[in-house]
Amino acid sequence: MKLNKLPNIGKTLEHKLLNAGITTPEQLKETGAENAFLRLAVEDKSACYNMLCALEGAIQGIRWHQLSTERKKERKKERMSFMNFCGLKGCSSRQNS
Secondary structure: OOHHHOOOOOHHHHHHHHHOOOOOHHHHHHHOHHHHHHHHHHHOOOOOHHHHHHHHHHHHOOOHHHOOHHHHHHHHHHHHHHHHHHOOOOOOOOOOO
């Protein structure tokens, strides 16, 4: 199966994942949302909370909007930690849960 067959993974995110060395859904699941996001954030300065949630949802097989409120809050905290660690700002879009 191709990455863009997963929920939340369109052509653009699929291309970014491929460039980061993640080529299959199985590889994405093995890598995990956090590590996949870190790989993307190093190369993509627009990496943001929504992208992290999209990766999490893809791994779970659901649209990211369906992630639990608690999981979204966890992801928001992780995203901030990752971006601070990497010295990145990410996107400036609203980041509501």
